[in-house]
Amino acid sequence: MHKYYRSLEKMAYQASITGEDWDRFVERTREKHVQQGTYLIETGEPVKHAYFCSEGLFRLFYTLTDGREYNVGFSPEDDYVTSYGAMVKEEASTFTIEAMEDSVVIEIPYNMLKGLMDTSHMWERFVRKSVERLYIRKEERERELLYLSAKERYHAFLLKYPGLDKRIAQYHIASYIGISPVSLSRLLRSDPH
Secondary structure, eight states, X not given: OOGGGHHHHHHHHHTTOXXXXXXXXXXXXXXXXXXXXXXXXXTTOXXXXXXXXXXXXXXXXXXXXXXXXXXXXXXXXXXXXXOHHHHHHTOBOSSEEEESSSEEEEEEEHHHHHHHHHHXXXXXXXXXXXXXXXXXXXXXXXXXXXXOOHHHHHHHHHHHSTTGGGTSOHHHHHHHHTSOHHHHHHHHHHOOO
């Protein structure tokens, strides 16, 4: 088994996917190496794959009309990364996904995944568990933006993404928590954690 599939294989095992079904899945997917700074998905592009980040780090961001970028999430190792809504609705992505480090993903064709779900309750369960994780994260993010102060959003970021503050520039964190880089610097000086 390729090392990049290990975490996915563990999840498949937990969903009671048989060895034979798992082997078919591996045959129909592929490892994709993505260099730092490369877009995995660009705004306006159709989305036909889900990706599982086996190594590296991605950011999900919107580009505002004035050119500013607004980070809405990060996908580190052992996490899914895609524009799920665009993939399911067969529409263009409304945001961009960029590799922040040299990364490796497992590229999963959505049509293949739909076929697996149509023929197997185990695959349906596997995908449901993954989507539940994404939905919970999205709901938590909305709550944070609506109810928490900048300081609380920063602490929530640290809890949600342990160690990520050491891997990315502060301006990316500032964008994610919805404040300017200057405000984040002030916040960090007044409360270094």
